[in-house]
Every structure is written in structure tokens, then in C-alpha cells.
Amino acid sequence: MTDENKQSKSQRQPGHFRGGKGKPGHNGPRRFASNAPAERRPDQLWIYGIHAVAAVLGNPRRKVLQLLATQNAASRLVEEGATLPGDLKDTSPRDLDRLLGSDAVHQGAAVEVAPLEPLDLDALGDARLVVVLDQVTDPHNVGAILRSAVAFGADALITTGRHAPAETGVLAKSASGALENIAMIEVPNLATALTDLRDMGYSCVGLDSEGTVPLEEAIRGDKIALVLGAEGRGLRRLTRDRCDVVARLDMPGAIKSLNVSNAAVLSLYLAHRHLETATT
Known part of the structure; x- marks a missing residue:
């Protein structure tokens, strides 16, 4: 569901961070995917x-x-x-x-x-809406997704320790304060984490332009995990396999796919509206 985005021009920034809402947060640079997460924290x-x-x-x-x-x-x-x-x-x-x-x-x-310590899935508690990123690496996109996630009341954003963007001031500025208002969770393996989320009662909804059902029909249940794929290639095969459903956003115009941050806004709106309706 995402178009390929040009990698952002690298910035000479000493700053990178992330935080949590009402919980401890997490921080750590991810400039080199080959390094272990602990080696990339300032x-x-x-x-x-x-x-x-x-x-x-x-x-x-x-x-x-x-x-x-x-x-x-x-x-x-x-x-x-x-x-x-x-x-x-x-x-x-x-x-x-x-x-x-x-x-x-x-x-x-x-x-x-000072950086904050990472969270794991146990920190979700009674969270009802979470966003899962499958190797989304552009810091502007991740920052925009974080801002939208906080705006629509998402409780957490989940990424892997590797193949995530360098947490610089660029990402923080794009998030416009959202990094301090949402739980940032880091997992070692995304496929395993999706299985754990399903066991915890989440409906894991993957987004892809070739999804089998419209997104409006795919969002269901009392706890939702929206799974967004990397710029260009979208969801990896194993990630798709661990989702309950892979959904698409039907668009009537000539362009049939959206930038991942734009797709996140629409999916968060639909998920938030569903969860509000489910509690009334």
C-alpha cells in the first residue's frame, strides 16, 4: 500500500530519541542495521x-x-x-x-x-490500538506515523531492533512531540511478535495494495494491530502470513497506492472509529 519513497538526505544531527505515554520510553540510534540495538544507543x-x-x-x-x-x-x-x-x-x-x-x-x-530504556510487549497492558512497522525506514515517514498515531489515540508503536530508522532529530521533529506521548516497543522478531499479539487478543490487520478485502471490512474486534510495510516493497511474506487479514484501501483515482504515512492516517482513522463504535 505504499509507494517507494526516496531515502531522506542525511542530516548532521546529534539528536535521536523516543518515549512512552505514561510508561517508560525507549531510545537508541539505528544508523546501521547490521549492529545490535544495544550498540546503537547513545x-x-x-x-x-x-x-x-x-x-x-x-x-x-x-x-x-x-x-x-x-x-x-x-x-x-x-x-x-x-x-x-x-x-x-x-x-x-x-x-x-x-x-x-x-x-x-x-x-x-x-x-x-539521556536516552530511555526500550519497552517490550508486556508494556501493552490494556492497549486497544497499536501500530506495527515492518522495516519502515524513512525517518520522516515514521515521524509522521507517530504523530498520526498519537492524534488518533493509538497506545503504542512496535518496531524491530534492526531495520528501523535512525532516531535523529529529523524523526523527532517530524513527530512533533509524539515520541513523548506513545509507548515505543522494540521486538527482536516481528513475526513472533505478531503471533504474540494474536494470542493477546489483537486482530492483526496488514495493509497492502493487493490485500484480499477492503480495509473497512477487515477492521474488527476490540483490540487492533495495524501492520504497515516498508516503503516500496510493502509487507514481507512472513509478516503477511502472521496477520489475521491483509487488507487494501480501495481508491477510485489513477493512483492506486499511498505513501505509508498517508495510509497510516486513513487506517488509524478507520480503526479509531471502529473502536469508538464498539464501546458505545
Whole structure:
């Protein structure tokens, strides 16, 4: 259900992170898929942009090492409801450009934080709506998916330890604070995790342009896991086999497939609407 997306231009960013909603979060860079996840986690990282920094400051699970902000950005953070630390360091846009790279849209604010520990499936608890990513690697897409997931009340996003995007400031900025408001779960094997989700009562719905049924008909049950495939090749065969159903989004126009983040928005809307109806 996804079109092939050009790999994003690499950024000179020191920041990458993820977090959880009401739970511990998780963090770790994934720049090289051949390395074990533990080898790719930094000791500290930078997050930038007003919404992302405000979300960090409002997350009690985050250990803030230092906050850099211009006077204007500091005022905007306060307007966002953030409580600024007493040791706030005044800075300039030029200094932040040098620190983060000229391509980073920092909006005058950056925060250095300690990484959070990863979660496993046991952290799902009574979660009803989760998103599962099968080797989706573009950080802009993952950030956009996270933002949509939080907007539609999803409880968690599940990825594998490998073949996931580098958790840089690009991803954090695209997520616009969502990384601090959803449980990020990392599993060693996606096929095994899907089997576990089914045992936990989730209806695992894979999305693919060649799915056997329309998505509207595939979404059912009280607990839903939406499974989205990688840009270009979509769901892997074993992932498809472990889903309860592989569904498609029927589109009347000349283009028959969507970018994975756009497909996520539509599927999250349908799943949220179904779950709301099921509880009324």
C-alpha cells in the first residue's frame, strides 16, 4: 500500500530519541542495521523544535541534561505550557545551526537528554490500538506515523531492533512531540511478535495494495494491530502470513497506492472509529 519513497538526505544531527505515554520510553540510534540495538544507543542525544522540546520538558521520564533556547523560543516554550529549568542556557540561532547542522529546523530551541530504556510487549497492558512497522525506514515517514498515531489515540508503536530508522532529530521533529506521548516497543522478531499479539487478543490487520478485502471490512474486534510495510516493497511474506487479514484501501483515482504515512492516517482513522463504535 505504499509507494517507494526516496531515502531522506542525511542530516548532521546529534539528536535521536523516543518515549512512552505514561510508561517508560525507549531510545537508541539505528544508523546501521547490521549492529545490535544495544550498540546503537547513545549516552545522550539532542531533540529540537518547539513542540518536540516542550513535550520533552513535560515528560517526567526524561532526564534533561541541558536546554538551549533563544529568548523568543523560551517564551514560546512557556506558551506551550513547558516549565523551563533554572539552568536554561541562552543561545543564538547561529549557535544552534553549528550544533545541530544548518538543515535542522530547530526554531531556536534544543534540549539534550539521556536516552530511555526500550519497552517490550508486556508494556501493552490494556492497549486497544497499536501500530506495527515492518522495516519502515524513512525517518520522516515514521515521524509522521507517530504523530498520526498519537492524534488518533493509538497506545503504542512496535518496531524491530534492526531495520528501523535512525532516531535523529529529523524523526523527532517530524513527530512533533509524539515520541513523548506513545509507548515505543522494540521486538527482536516481528513475526513472533505478531503471533504474540494474536494470542493477546489483537486482530492483526496488514495493509497492502493487493490485500484480499477492503480495509473497512477487515477492521474488527476490540483490540487492533495495524501492520504497515516498508516503503516500496510493502509487507514481507512472513509478516503477511502472521496477520489475521491483509487488507487494501480501495481508491477510485489513477493512483492506486499511498505513501505509508498517508495510509497510516486513513487506517488509524478507520480503526479509531471502529473502536469508538464498539464501546458505545
